[in-house]
Amino acid sequence: MLATTYRRPYKVRAEHVAEPKIEHPNDAIVKVSRTCICGSDLHLYHGLVPDTRVGTIFGHEFCGIVTEVGSSVQNLQVGDHVIVPFNIACGSCYFCQRELYGNCHNTNPEATAVGGIFGYSHTTGGYHGGQAEYVRVPFADIGPTKIPEGMHIEDAVLLTDVVPTGYQAAEMGDIKEGDTVVVFGAGPVGILAARSAWLMGAGRVIVVDHVEYRLDFVAKWAPAEVINFKEIDDMVLHLKKITDWLGPDVCIDAVGGEADGSLWQSITGVRMKLQAGAATAAMWAINSVRKGGNISIVGVYGPTVNAIPLGNAVNKGLTIRANQASVKRHLPRLIEHVMAGRIKPREIITHRVPLEDVEDAYNMFSGKKEGCIKPILIP
Numbered sequence: 173m174l175a176t177t178y179r180r181p182y183k184v185r186a187e188h189v190a191e192p193k194i195e196h197p198n199d200a201i202v203k204v205s206r207t208c209i210c211g212s213d214l215h216l217y218h219g220l221v222p223d224t225r226v227g228t229i230f231g232h233e234f235c236g237i238v239t240e241v242g243s244s245v246q247n248l249q250v251g252d253h254v255i256v257p258f259n260i261a262c263g264s265c266y267f268c269q270r271e272l273y274g275n276c277h278n279t280n281p282e283a284t285a286v287g288g289i290f291g292y293s294h295t296t297g298g299y300h301g302g303q304a305e306y307v308r309v310p311f312a313d314i315g316p317t318k319i320p321e322g323m324h325i326e327d328a329v330l331l332t333d334v335v336p337t338g339y340q341a342a343e344m345g346d347i348k349e350g351d352t353v354v355v356f357g358a359g360p361v362g363i364l365a366a367r368s369a370w371l372m373g374a375g376r377v378i379v380v381d382h383v384e385y386r387l388d389f390v391a392k393w394a395p396a397e398v399i400n401f402k403e404i405d406d407m408v409l410h411l412k413k414i415t416d417w418l419g420p421d422v423c424i425d426a427v428g429g430e431a432d433g434s435l436w437q438s439i440t441g442v443r444m445k446l447q448a449g450a451a452t453a454a455m456w457a458i459n460s461v462r463k464g465g466n467i468s469i470v471g472v473y474g475p476t477v478n479a480i481p482l483g484n485a486v487n488k489g490l491t492i493r494a495n496q497a498s499v500k501r502h503l504p505r506l507i508e509h510v511m512a513g514r515i516k517p518r519e520i521i522t523h524r525v526p527l528e529d530v531e532d533a534y535n536m537f538s539g540k541k542e543g544c545i546k547p548i549l550i551p
């Protein structure tokens with residue numbers, strides 16, 4: 173089958189590999205119908221995630237049709253059309269029982285923080301991903317959710333990650349009626365966080381980025397006030413100024429580590445890029461939010477990041493929450509929002525690319541070219 177494999181930083185390719193097989197009675201095999209490239213894939217692509225092995229199949233955002241199930245699978249049948257959350261979760265550990273599917277204890281033996289994730293290096297369990305024609309889905313009774321009748325396949329695929337992640341970003345901000353919410357990052361996650369902020373009662377939503385076409389899009393789509401940070405001398409001062417000098421009530425980091433670091437550091441024995449400047453959004457968030465305000469971080473970072481103003485966080489009495497999204501927890505509510513048209517995810521899709529042209533798609537998304545917001549791949 174054709175699959176997107178990792179070669180080296182800034183190099184993936186579509187190549188022919190063996191089809192996945194059932195390896196455990198609770199596995200299913202899914203024939204991928206649509207799969208996306210995510211901002212999280214860019215961290216892998218930029219070589220920022222340790223232990224990303226050559227030949228790993230990328231892709232954690234995919235939906236498709238079940239073609240085979242293991243002998244113990246009860247909830248799925250061959251032919252079911254499913255949304256597959258990016259988290260691989262066992263459903264029974266301490267964390268899964270508390271619906272913290274993103275922190276599952278049993279699906280990632282290598283680490284203590286995050287659970288298993290499809291196609292996301294050996295730091296998240298070393299599973300192959302779904303930017304391919306077929307994918308093996310472990311714990312198939314837990315994650316996969318049937319696509320409701322009448323739901324567009326392009327809405328379904330965005331429910332595997334960016335819609336729930338944007339929603340959880342807003343939820344972790346604990347938005348109160350009338351709050352001013354600032355979202356850093358106008359990528360897919362930030363756009364969905366801005367939209368979700370309205371659904372949670374925000375009174376004002378402001379999005380910060382420096383990519384003009386993304387700001388134009390989110391201004392109309394969320395909708396939101398927008399700020400191009402390249403045009404602002406002092407972002408913290410500016411955000412204070414436009415919020416009666418109090419600061420926003422809630423700040424959301426939907427940026428994470430950027431690939432502009434030129435420093436290197438050894439972490440867990442692997443030499444990796446230290447994400448210099450990567451904490452800019454988190455720093456702006458902590459320094460600008462009002463005293464007693466809330467910070468929500470869904471941007472993905474390497475293990476260590478410098479220049480986080482923790483002293484300010486303490487002195488201002490901030491609440492800081494951060495996590496990988498627990499996709500499954502949000503699906504029932506988000507399916508309702510999508511079916512009712514309160515969120516129209518597929519409107520963020522800008523490019524539909526055949527899987528064989530995946531190199532071009534990564535290049536375009538990474539380089540923010542041609543108005544690219546969310547590219548999807550068609551196997």
Ligand code: NAD
Pocket residue numbers: 210211212213214215333334337356357358359360361362380381382383386401426427428429430452453469470471472473495496497498
């Ligand atoms: P993306 O790369 O498309 O978007 C990131 C945006 O941030 C870009 O438009 C970029 O121009 C902008 N940006 C860069 N520096 C900035 C700054 N200092 N201030 C404001 N904006 C800045 O990525 P995406 O798909 O939207 O994902 C965003 C982040 O969320 C990534 O770090 C991704 O890994 C992470 N993510 C987390 C989860 C989770 O479960 N926590 C899930 C999906 C994605």
Ligand code: ZN
Pocket residue numbers: 210211212213232233258333334
């Ligand atoms: Zn993703």
